[in-house]
Amino acid sequence: xxxxxxxxxxxxxxxxxxxxxxxxxxxxxxxxxxxxxxxxxxxxxxxxxxxxxxxxxxxxxxxxxxxxxxxxxxxxxxxxxxxxxxxxxxxxxxxxxxxxxxxxxxxxxxxxxxxxxxxxxxxxxxxxxxxxxxxxxxxxxxxxxxxxxxxxxxxxxxxxxxxxxxxxxxxxxxxxxxxxxxxxxxxxxxxxxxxxxxxxxxxxxxxxxxxxxxxxxxxxxxxxxxxxxxxxxxxxxxxxxxxxxxxxxxxxxxxxxxxxxxxxxxxxxxxxxxxxxxxxxxxxxxxxxxxxxxxxxxxxxxxxxxxxxxxxxxxxxxxxxxxxxxxxxxxxxxxxxxxxxxxxxxxxxxxxxxxxxxxxxxxxxxxxxxxxxxxxxxxxxxxxxxxxxxxxxxxxxxxxxx
Numbered sequence: 155x156x157x158x159x160x161x162x163x164x165x166x167x168x169x170x171x172x173x174x175x176x177x178x179x180x181x182x183x184x185x186x187x188x189x190x191x192x193x194x195x196x197x198x199x200x201x202x203x204x205x206x207x208x209x210x211x212x213x214x215x216x217x218x219x220x221x222x223x224x225x226x227x228x229x230x231x232x233x234x235x236x237x238x239x240x241x242x243x244x245x246x247x248x249x250x251x252x253x254x255x256x257x258x259x260x261x262x263x264x265x266x267x268x269x270x271x272x273x274x275x276x277x278x279x280x281x282x283x284x285x286x287x288x289x290x291x292x293x294x295x296x297x298x299x300x301x302x303x304x305x306x307x308x309x310x311x312x313x314x315x316x317x318x319x320x321x322x323x324x325x326x327x328x329x330x331x332x333x334x335x336x337x338x339x340x341x342x343x344x345x346x347x348x349x350x351x352x353x354x355x356x357x358x359x360x361x362x363x364x365x366x367x368x369x370x371x372x373x374x375x376x377x378x379x380x381x382x383x384x385x386x387x388x389x390x391x392x393x394x395x396x397x398x399x400x401x402x403x404x405x406x407x408x409x410x411x412x413x414x415x416x417x418x419x420x421x422x423x424x425x426x427x428x429x430x431x432x433x434x435x436x437x438x439x440x441x442x443x444x445x446x447x448x449x450x451x452x453x454x455x456x457x458x459x460x461x462x463x464x465x466x467x468x469x470x471x472x473x474x475x476x477x478x479x480x481x482x483x484x485x486x487x488x489x490x491x492x493x494x495x496x497x498x499x500x501x502x503x504x505x506x507x508x509x510x511x512x513x514x515x516x517x518x519x520x521x522x523x524x525x526x527x528x529x530x531x532x533x534x535x536x537x538x539x540x541x542x543x544x545x546x547x548x549x550x551x552x553x554x555x556x
Contacts, residue, residue: 155556156500158518161217162551164192164539167207167225169234169256173545177238179383181544185239188547189472189527190389192539193241196530201537205547206242206256207231209266214532217551221271226264229257229276234547237261237340240390245289247318250274252289252296260284263298265321275321286311286342287353292364299342299353300326307334311342313351313366327366330358338379339405343392347415352393356406359393361418370418376406387445389431396435396453403432403442410442412456424456436478436505443474448481450508460508471498472527473538481505484526487515495520498540519552 172188175181188205195202200220201212210222225231236256244253244266251266259281265274279285279300287299296318302310309332315324332355341356350363357376361369379385388405395401399421402411410429412421428445435441439450439459447463474483480502487499498519502511519526525541534556539549 156514156516156554157556158516159553159555160550161553162212162219164203164205164210164549164551166222167231168205168547169207169236170231172234172547174233174235176233176235177386178379179386180235180238183384183387184468184544185386186472186525186527186541186544187235187239188541188549189525189539190239191237191241192528192549193243194528194530194537195244195246196532197246201530201532202244202246202251203551204242204244204253204255206237206254206261207234208255209244209251209253209264209271211268211271212551217537217553223255223264223266223271223273226255226257226262226273226276229262232256232258239386240340243288245291247291247296250318252318254285254288261286263289263316263321265318277316277321279323285314286340287344290344290346290351292346292351295324299329299344301332301336301342303334308332309334309336311355313362329353329362329366329368330355330360330371335378339385341390341405343390343404345392345395345400347395352395352400352415354391354393354402354404356404359400359402359411359413359418361415372411372413372418372420374402374404374407374409374411377408379406382406384428384445387430391432394432394435399453401432401435401440403429410440410451410456412453422456424451433474433481434476436476439505441476441481441505443470443483448483448503448508450505462503462508462510471525473529474527475529475531475536476505479505480511482529486524495522496524498524498526525549 193204211220242254244251254261263277283302296316300314311330312326339356343354345352353360359372393400408427410424433441450459469485471484486496498516523543530537536554
């Protein structure tokens with residue numbers, strides 16, 4: 155059996171008006187937007203958690219909160235569901251953390267003192283220019299992708315280098331021009347390579363070098379948001395690199411694509427209109443979550459190795475993880491709890507065969523509109539976040555241990 159203990163809470167700065175839907179159909183499909191918008195980083199003895207409005211630090215042994223960042227001065231907090239479903243991940247560097255936050259007209263970049271959560275600086279960019287990627291380091295320089303609408307309504311995507319000591323922009327290198335429809339999803343998910351970047355843009359994938367010179371561009375068929383309201387079920391994920399391949403799964407695109415890193419040539423493409431996210435890879439297989447369940451795809455040709463379809467996306471919860479031996483996911487068990495409440499149920503699958511190994515209901519986690527996730531594995535325990543309703547972004551930090 156698993157022991158479930160509440161160790162802390164994520165509360166305080168949660169965004170303005172959490173009930174206000176900024177992207178259509180999020181409520182219709184019961185998307186766990188607070189869970190999707192949460193980013194975590196387990197670094198040494200600290201668990202860092204960002205909900206885009208604050209960065210909080212927790213002791214990774216006790217779960218006790220050490221500090222949380224204040225609101226940046228003289229900046230208005232954005233709506234809780236702004237930049238819907240997009241997590242903003244912290245990047246550690248020495249005694250600082252660099253993380254985007256939703257204050258002001260566009261996302262801003264902040265530099266946070268790792269010791270106490272105070273701001274060292276908050277970026278000052280024009281209101282027309284948005285920081286659209288998480289921060290990263292190229293040749294010891296702080297880099298982000300920025301997007302700015304031009305007078306002709308085209309959007310210029312740039313690689314912007316910042317002074318890590320002050321947050322001032324050192325230079326901007328144009329990377330691509332995007333259609334105005336890009337703002338409907340705002341996807342700019344980046345994977346850093348040894349010699350450049352791989353960028354997924356919901357409709358295109360770009361590989362460039364460290365100086366912003368494009369090596370190749372691969373366009374994808376992307377459905378307009380008004381024609382496919384279920385795109386909100388898809389997760390925002392950076393390209394997943396395995397050897398000489400990049401696996402691309404992104405919102406608005408109905409395929410899982412395996413692209414050769416060097417040339418951009420398509421190795422294989424698997425049509426999956428119901429794809430939601432990529433969990434990982436093991437034993438030469440990709441594990442993909444779809445609206446019907448889970449499927450293992452052969453890494454060589456994209457063929458199906460096994461399917462597990464005993465759980466649809468209406469009952470599945472956000473928390474899921476995998477390793478070489480097993481896949482662990484969560485669902486709401488409506489039959490286990492009385493009074494129209496549901497319980498969190500955990501299900502383990504065999505990674506190789508897809509066979510179900512075990513089920514376990516967590517009787518202490520019971521709620522009418524429960525939310526659960528993400529998971530953060532650590533040694534012999536798993537951290538998880540539990541929410542009580544769709545419109546409440548507060549979360550309890552749970553420790554699951556044997």
